[in-house]
Amino acid sequence: MRQSLQDRLNVKKAARFAVIINAMQILAMVTVLLYAVFRSPVEGRLVEISAIAGALLIASWGAILDIREALNAGKIAEQAQMLEEAYGQLEALNGTLRKQRHDFMNHLQVVFSLLELDESAEAMKYVESVYGDIKKTGSALKTALPAVNALIAAKRQDCEERGIRMELNIASGWQALPVPGWEMCRVLGNLIDNARDALLEDGSNADRRIALAIDETPGAYSFRVSNNGPAIPPPLQRKIFQMGFTTKSDGHGSGLAIVEEILKRYGGSIRVESDDRSTIFIGHIPKQIVESPMD
Numbered sequence: 027m028r029q030s031l032q033d034r035l036n037v038k039k040a041a042r043f044a045v046i047i048n049a050m051q052i053l054a055m056v057t058v059l060l061y062a063v064f065r066s067p068v069e070g071r072l073v074e075i076s077a078i079a080g081a082l083l084i085a086s087w088g089a090i091l092d093i094r095e096a097l098n099a100g101k102i103a104e105q106a107q108m109l110e111e112a113y114g115q116l117e118a119l120n121g122t123l124r125k126q127r128h129d130f131m132n133h134l135q136v137v138f139s140l141l142e143l144d145e146s147a148e149a150m151k152y153v154e155s156v157y158g159d160i161k162k163t164g165s166a167l168k169t170a171l172p173a174v175n176a177l178i179a180a181k182r183q184d185c186e187e188r189g190i191r192m193e194l195n196i197a198s199g200w201q202a203l204p205v206p207g208w209e210m211c212r213v214l215g216n217l218i219d220n221a222r223d224a225l226l227e228d229g230s231n232a233d234r235r236i237a238l239a240i241d242e243t244p245g246a247y248s249f250r251v252s253n254n255g256p257a258i259p260p261p262l263q264r265k266i267f268q269m270g271f272t273t274k275s276d277g278h279g280s281g282l283a284i285v286e287e288i289l290k291r292y293g294g295s296i297r298v299e300s301d302d303r304s305t306i307f308i309g310h311i312p313k314q315i316v317e318s319p320m321d
Contacts, residue, residue, distance in 0.1 A: 168196040169240065173207035174214065178238065181218045190225055190234040192218075198242040205292050205311060213288055214238070214249065216281040217307050221253035224305065228255045247311045258300040266298065285309075 140149035169175055178194065185192040203210065218236065225234040231254065239250040258266065269283040289296050294311035 168199060170199045170201045171203065171207035171210060173211050174200070177211045177215055181215065181222075185218075185222055185236055188222065188226060190222060190236055193235065193237040195237065195239040195241075198240055198247065200240065200242065200247055202313070203247055203311065204313070205288070205294075209288050213285050213309070214251065216285050217251040220281060221251055221255070221305070224255040225253055231255060242313075245313055247313065249309050250306055252304050252306040254304050256305075257302050258298065258305055263298050263300060267296070 136152060137149050140146075140152065169178075182192045182194070200210075205213070218238065221236045225231060225236070228234075233254070235254050237250070237252045239252075241248050241250075267282050267286045286296055289309055289311065292311055293314075294309060296307060296309040299306045299308065
């Protein structure tokens with residue numbers, strides 16, 4: 027996986043390099059044409075200028091095609107990364123379900139043995155002790171998007187291992203969500219990770235909580251990711267969706283910008299509300315897709 031990620035990073039670097047080189051080529055040809063036109067009177071040199079203009083047209087067309095392909099390559103590399111992340115989460119969820127299936131058989135044997143010994147009270151206590159773990163995984167499998175289900179299960183486990191309680195309220199299966207599951211994983215994953223990091227940086231909070239709510243209305247799909255960490259100051263709330271902006275010393279400032287870019291691609295939106303009690307990111311995606319101007 028590390029090697030493939032490195033390959034994608036190389037693709038992105040190559041795409042940016044191709045865009046820069048071809049842009050410089052166009053600029054150089056324009057410079058040559060302007061020099062030919064203005065260095066002396068045009069009369070008598072129409073053939074020379076026409077030849078340079080024709081060469082510029084051909085070179086520019088080729089450069090534009092190269093730039094388009096380079097941008098497409100960069101976009102494909104980013105999509106491949108999203109797909110690989112979603113696939114990894116599905117694999118992790120599949121492993122969890124296999125483990126639970128194995129454990130379930132063992133639990134049944136224990137309960138059966140207790141009932142055989144007429145220890146019904148002990149059997150009830152045992153069932154209650156294992157029911158919570160089974161319910162946690164089951165509560166994350168409520169959407170129609172397997173990748174999103176896997177992401178939620180993985181993030182919930184990660185949060186619990188770090189001492190953060192993650193609450194789920196999935197009131198909609200997002201049956202016809204226009205956003206592909208692997209892109210929606212990028213949206214929710216970035217928001218949950220940001221909430222987790224904010225809570226981990228707040229050493230004074232002993233009751234760390236993240237809440238994820240998934241719902242829909244007649245006109246739109248919606249989600250809310252909230253945490254009870256420190257408030258985001260109002261001046262920063264207007265900047266956090268800008269590419270490159272970050273409050274983390276080791277961050278790159280692209281997570282929330284990517285979230286907003288993906289949602290806008292499908293006509294959606296996101297906003298943040300933050301005070302001393304909680305920080306909430308609220309997103310909406312219309313059921314009737316609105317084409318974004320950038321497309």
